[in-house]
Amino acid sequence: MKYLLGVTFSTFMLFFFNVSFGRDHHQNEGDSLTVKTEAHAPEAHGGHGDAHGEFNPGETIIHHVLDAHEFHFFSFGHTHATIPLPIIVYAPQRGLKVFSSARFEEGTVAYEGYKIEKNKIIAVTETGAVDTSVTVYDLSLTKNVVQMFLAVILLVVIMLNVAKKYKAQGAQSVPSGFQNAIEPVINFVIDEVAKPNLREKYRKYLPYLLTVFFFILINNIIGLIPGSANVTGNIAFTLVLSVISLIVILISTDGHFWAHIFWPPGVPLLVKLILVPVELLGIFIKPAALMIRLFANMTAGHIVILSFVSLIFIFGKMAAAAGWGFSPVSLAFTVFIYMVEILVAFIQAFIFTNLTAVFIGQAFESSHGHDDHNGKHHDHGEVFA
Template sequence: MTIRRMKYILAVAFSTFMMFFSNVSSAQEKHENGEGQHAVAAEKHGESHEEEKTGDVIIHHVLDSHEFHFFSYGDIHATLPLPIIIYSPERGLSVFSSARFEEGKEDYNGYRIVKEKIVPVDAAGNVDASVRAFDLSMTKNVVQMFIGIILLLVIMLSVAKKYKAQGAQSVPTGFQNAIEPVITFVRDDVAKPNLRERYQKYLPYLLTVFFFILINNILGLIPGSANVTGNIAFTLVLSVISLIVILISTDGHFWAHIFWPPNVPFLVKLILIPVELLGIFIKPAALMIRLFANMTAGHIVILSFVSLIFIFGKMNTGAGYGFSPVSLAFTIFIYVVEILVAFIQAFIFTNLTAVFIGQTFESGHGHDDKNGHHEEVFV
């Protein structure tokens, strides 16, 4: 809890600090350039462009895009372009590389990329509202998610193959030594305490969720990679799947307690029933927001510390070099914390999913004893 709170405080503090100084540096640069240079830029590109702020750069690296961007040095951009797949009822199917857009500076095949959204344009370069376009492209989040799926299958199938060849009671060797303790931990500390005798039924799902989130969390820490678990759409799908599993696990006893809580005054029931119904959807929503917020905050903090070097360097070269060791030290520290958070968030999502599933069982809602008293059982 202390590490998480510290990370939130650092995220807010340095994001605010970064936004303030980025405005200052942007204003200074616009003043130095002068009106004449802005006029030339406006004539070349058709409109005036403000200097990109540091905060915008950070958000750009956190969000999804149509290419993997590794680094930039002057006019050199080390990127891995991804395929653009656009279907339009009016224009048909278009498939080409995202490099055709040249970092958003050029239109291609009647399309333009604006803030990672592809819009149709006419021959004059204006947005064509009469053309419908459906973006089916492979963005970096999608590509990396498939990489995570492949890694998950390769790791688990290789471990299962060894167990099948050597027997389940054999001594683990090689990569089994790293995977087996994790599987045992999820089984003994997540599934069994929350699901009791039904844990074997849900253990495959819990293990899949845990390792899938963990692999994507770790992949997201590689420089130049995508922050998949920091994408709200990704966590939304995971939470919806968990909600479906939770609802499938319910029985008549569960819904009876939801719509008519026993041993509760009638007026209290009028308040409690809507709260219980909302709670069914609030619980998976909390899973979605928790994973998304934690993984996004960590990336923002790391990028903020790195950006501070360039912010101070923009104001004064000596200040930039002087602050570099401090910034790098904090960046390495937060990076190590993020590795720990990657495991913690995979565990929290899996554990809370097991808790919510366990609460749908009859034993999770209590039972009436022989004297008619309601006994609450906490799983």
């Protein structure tokens, strides 16, 4: 249903891409929470407007989905509430510079010889031209990075508090408070993910599986808060998670696994010539599928929600009455998709964790089932089951 709505409204917006809503942007620098009230260029605020300062739905949606150097919470008329983040840049020719992203005034001015264009920091000369002779190393804390730190802190605090209660009351005690919410989830991962796929080795991988599940889940939930970062919708984030899963999978392999990869038993020689390269590619394709699945699903949900909101401005440009009249419909669909996204946040965390467990189990399952010298088949996993 979500993808059907996404395709439908993407097609609708394609026919109305030339319809835009005029809008000025204003800002004024502050220390932590800034409220902008000065006029600035159309490309400010991450490119919300086109060359004429008009509202561009496509650019606005992409701006909110991508990473940025500030948290933008809301706009009311010409007022924009944001939290600027620290800019940390190093250039061998200029040294280390640390300052607030508010100094850039959303890309309209240069500061300390640097300027931000399309969320990328570049070196400029005194005249404002790009200085290609300066090599810039951007070490800034973007909103994705800051939110990941917050997610890690939140994960550690939650788990330590739950563990503290178990330590004080005993593992067999009746859960109370926040334990009632965490314990069923942990039991679900153990019973539905770890045990069925890893069998007698599930305790060895359980800490990793629980960490991955809760880390993805927390980032998914926080990403649904207006103004927050879409961390799990960042391909770099999912890439790192998939690489870690690949490392765990490779560490879990044994001699039986690689023997079946490079010389599949019971397969004709000509088929082996085709099957071996496919099996080798499959080792890397499986984690890549995890990466793309999580990234695509979380990004798609945000785009659909923002598309419904943008329709209000699109209809408003056509006629003020149309904009106000379509607002309840757009908001209703937005709330519906938002509720679906909350469910998707749990589902995607489960899918990533479950498939990781499946791939790890496949890495050593060849040693669980084999034929002995008498031709009898032994499946040690059945004994555990």
